[in-house]
Amino acid sequence: MEATIEEITKALDSERTPLISVLHAVQAELGYLSTEGLKIVAKKLDIPLSKVYGVATFYTLLDTEEKGENVIRLCESAPCHIKGATNILTELQDKLDIDVGETTDDNKFSLEMTSCLGICAVAPAIMINGTVYGNLTSKKLDSILDRY
Amino acid sequence: MRNCGHIDPENIKDYITRDGYQALGTVVTELKPIEVIEIIEQSGLRGRGGAGFPTGLKWKFTHQAAGKEKYVVANADEGEPGTSKDRLIMEGDPHSLLEAMAIAGYAIGANTGYIYIRGEYQLAIKRLKIAIAQAKEMGLLGENLFDSGFNFEIKIREGAGAYVCGEETALLKSIEGERGEPQVKPPYPTNEGLWGQPTLINNVETLANIAVIIREGAEWFNEIGTEGCPGTKVFTLSGDVENEGIIELPMGTPLRRIIEGFGGGMVDDKEFKVAQSGGSSGGCMPKELLDTPMDYDSLAEIGMTLGSGALLVMDETHCIVDIAKCLMQFFKHESCGKCVPCREGNKRLYNRLDKISKGEGELEDLERLRDLADTMSKTALCGLGQMAPTSIYTTLKYFKDEYLTHIEDNNCTTGSCRGLVDLEVQDKRGGKDYGNNN
Amino acid sequence: MAEVKRVKRTCELENKRINSLRELNDFKEEIREERVGNQKRAGVRITTAMGSCGIAVGAQEILEAISDELTTRGLEDISIHNTGCIGLCEQEPLVKIKIEDQPAVFYGNLTPELAREVVKNHIVDNQIIASC
Ligand SMILES: Cc1cc2nc3c(=O)[nH]c(=O)nc-3n(C[C@H](O)[C@H](O)[C@H](O)COP(=O)(O)O)c2cc1C
Ligand code: FES
Numbered sequence: 001m002e003a004t005i006e007e008i009t010k011a012l013d014s015e016r017t018p019l020i021s022v023l024h025a026v027q028a029e030l031g032y033l034s035t036e037g038l039k040i041v042a043k044k045l046d047i048p049l050s051k052v053y054g055v056a057t058f059y060t061l062l063d064t065e066e067k068g069e070n071v072i073r074l075c076e077s078a079p080c081h082i083k084g085a086t087n088i089l090t091e092l093q094d095k096l097d098i099d100v101g102e103t104t105d106d107n108k109f110s111l112e113m114t115s116c117l118g119i120c121a122v123a124p125a126i127m128i129n130g131t132v133y134g135n136l137t138s139k140k141l142d143s144i145l146d147r148y
Numbered sequence: 149m150r151n152c153g154h155i156d157p158e159n160i161k162d163y164i165t166r167d168g169y170q171a172l173g174t175v176v177t178e179l180k181p182i183e184v185i186e187i188i189e190q191s192g193l194r195g196r197g198g199a200g201f202p203t204g205l206k207w208k209f210t211h212q213a214a215g216k217e218k219y220v221v222a223n224a225d226e227g228e229p230g231t232s233k234d235r236l237i238m239e240g241d242p243h244s245l246l247e248a249m250a251i252a253g254y255a256i257g258a259n260t261g262y263i264y265i266r267g268e269y270q271l272a273i274k275r276l277k278i279a280i281a282q283a284k285e286m287g288l289l290g291e292n293l294f295d296s297g298f299n300f301e302i303k304i305r306e307g308a309g310a311y312v313c314g315e316e317t318a319l320l321k322s323i324e325g326e327r328g329e330p331q332v333k334p335p336y337p338t339n340e341g342l343w344g345q346p347t348l349i350n351n352v353e354t355l356a357n358i359a360v361i362i363r364e365g366a367e368w369f370n371e372i373g374t375e376g377c378p379g380t381k382v383f384t385l386s387g388d389v390e391n392e393g394i395i396e397l398p399m400g401t402p403l404r405r406i407i408e409g410f411g412g413g414m415v416d417d418k419e420f421k422v423a424q425s426g427g428s429s430g431g432c433m434p435k436e437l438l439d440t441p442m443d444y445d446s447l448a449e450i451g452m453t454l455g456s457g458a459l460l461v462m463d464e465t466h467c468i469v470d471i472a473k474c475l476m477q478f479f480k481h482e483s484c485g486k487c488v489p490c491r492e493g494n495k496r497l498y499n500r501l502d503k504i505s506k507g508e509g510e511l512e513d514l515e516r517l518r519d520l521a522d523t524m525s526k527t528a529l530c531g532l533g534q535m536a537p538t539s540i541y542t543t544l545k546y547f548k549d550e551y552l553t554h555i556e557d558n559n560c561t562t563g564s565c566r567g568l569v570d571l572e573v574q575d576k577r578g579g580k581d582y583g584n585n586n
Numbered sequence: 587m588a589e590v591k592r593v594k595r596t597c598e599l600e601n602k603r604i605n606s607l608r609e610l611n612d613f614k615e616e617i618r619e620e621r622v623g624n625q626k627r628a629g630v631r632i633t634t635a636m637g638s639c640g641i642a643v644g645a646q647e648i649l650e651a652i653s654d655e656l657t658t659r660g661l662e663d664i665s666i667h668n669t670g671c672i673g674l675c676e677q678e679p680l681v682k683i684k685i686e687d688q689p690a691v692f693y694g695n696l697t698p699e700l701a702r703e704v705v706k707n708h709i710v711d712n713q714i715i716a717s718c
Pocket of ligand 2: 075076077078079080081115116117119121123124125230231
């Protein structure tokens with residue numbers, strides 16, 4: 001872990017105040033930001049751990065807890081809401097048998113809520129890892145989940 | 149937006165054939181910085197990020213401010229729910245943003261630009277990176293542009309999922325690697341911005357107008373739109389209209405024309421009920437206001453906002469209380485927690501609405517909602533808390549009856565508030581289909 | 587950076603550097619001429635809208651279906667392009683077909699099967715499908 005983080009901080013060395021970029025990169029490499037990882041980041045960047053922790057917990061896209069392999073983010077903003085996002089949520093909860101903020105037993109999926117993904121015209125929408133899917137229906141949801 | 153759909157965003161040549169980088173070339177080889185600022189001032193361009201501040205003036209302040217170094221920052225955080233215009237510009241025409249940032253840099257005296265983009269926009273980030281690499285390779289970004297001695301480089305900073313980071317001071321904090329909490333203004337970023345240096349922050353759509361204005365002239369721009377708000381505005385239309393999507397129209401186009409003309413009317417010819425203009429922090433416009441011209445000034449007069457240009461249109465099947473609750477849920481989650489009125493206020497507004505939606509509301513709840521909304525708009529630190537109750541204000545004003553039915557009759561006529569509805573009714577309303585049969 | 591490598595394939599810049607407005611204009615004319623030539627040869631131009639909204643509802647699969655259909659039918663002289671979102675997000679996935687000397691036609695709400703039909707009817711038989 002230490003080597004990976006070292007590499008990341010080196011690569012971003014020329015940037016001024018790169019903390020958030022570093023945290024993004026570390027999360028991409030290691031899956032989530034463990035306390036151990038945050039300690040190393042703090043040391044490498046010479047920033048107090050309290051601040052690193054404060055930043056890591058402030059932002060929704062930075063995870064300080066271990067997540068499943070794939071993170072499903074369901075949009076809960078108004079345009080998706082009126083197109084039935086609540087039904088999709090129930091559907092997802094049923095299919096995966098988990099609640100928002102939880103991870104499936106096989107560690108495959110985590111379920112989270114997010115605000116607007118910017119594709120409201122094809123609402124309701126979800127984002128799995130970096131990819132977005134729209135016009136969701138129960139059937140479509142099945143075929144999307146099957147891909148992971 | 150004129151290039152979107154006509155060019156391949158991953159190929160700089162496409163942009164060049166449509167007069168790309170001409171404006172930058174003209175500016176750095178033929179105009180003095182102050183002359184560039186004058187053109188923008190004369191054009192009357194106003195910020196498209198929400199507040200509608202005159203762009204030329206902002207450039208002038210930053211130009212005049214003293215500092216070791218200056219920065220240009222493009223606000224691409226686009227957190228306002230129901231808005232995707234900036235995404236469309238960055239995914240479809242990324243070079244127009246880069247060119248404008250370089251022009252702005254020349255005008256205010258900056259050599260570095262940052263694009264602060266939300267982490268959710270992975271495709272836009274990828275396309276911007278490609279665009280920057282291509283522009284650099286061709287010498288259209290980097291050192292000594294057009295042999296003029298002017299250098300400009302652009303960096304991308306990814307946000308990490310916080311709505312409040314769209315607010316300019318919070319955004320700068322985030323680039324500085326801190327928690328994205330808004331700061332007390334003044335000082336304004338034009339004087340003390342990124343790392344304490346003068347910084348120009350503009351919205352992506354604002355910047356996308358720059359190159360065209362330089363090429364076609366301020367006069368040309370003035371002729372579009374209204375007198376107080378020249379130019380065009382990109383609207384993101386969503387909800388119960390036939391054609392949802394994104395459209396660029398002259399400022400001042402009446403709401404009805406947008407819904408009926410581009411939107412193609414309501415889905416299934418249902419009755420129009422309400423349109424929320426400006427995203428979550430915007431007001432809810434009832435039928436009576438359908439003929440309002442959509443520009444900053446006309447909307448401000450009636451206590452509404454144009455905001456980001458989001459338009460969420462809803463028909464009679466939606467419940468006002470349910471919508472208001474959904475909006476407050478958003479603010480409750482997105483409040484950064486720095487100031488008390490916003491942190492506590494949003495929570496309480498939500499709780500009260502939740503109570504009403506479950507049929508446990510009392511008449512005094514409505515008054516409390518109002519009082520709390522008043523306090524928040526007066527005392528919150530930043531725009532988030534000040535604007536959060538807008539939807540409460542406007543719905544209480546235009547849809548009070550509906551609140552009253554929830555409270556007095558324990559009834560939600562549309563069947564959206566689940567606490568108040570028999571299961572039977574819910575199934576009729578679409579059940580598994582989600583009313584979205586695709 | 588993997589992305590940059592990919593760019594080189596689709597957009598060959600040959601280390602060209604622009605040092606003045608004149609060079610920019612010359613370069614613009616040069617690409618234009620080259621494009622006009624290509625267009626003449628190609629005859630048919632297919633453009634897929636590949637914004638997030640399009641990709642979210644399957645634009646990638648549409649593109650694959652079209653390429654596949656073109657290959658199986660042995661159709662040549664067709665140029666395939668990508669563009670960003672054009673604002674008609676609700677009609678995504680969207681494809682534009684422009685045959686030389688004819689007005690451009692947009693097809694919306696496509697499925698891979700429909701896209702194959704578009705190739706057959708519009709490009710092969712030159713019949714515009716109305717009800718899409
Ligand atoms: C809570 C809050 C969120 C904001 N979000 C955004 C945003 O997502 N994008 C944006 O361009 N401006 C946003 N703004 C407005 C910016 O603070 C700022 O006014 C804008 O970037 C200035 O650019 P302009 O003059 O080009 O409009 C937000 C403001 C507030 C108070
Ligand atoms: S509201 Fe869900 S994508 Fe915009």
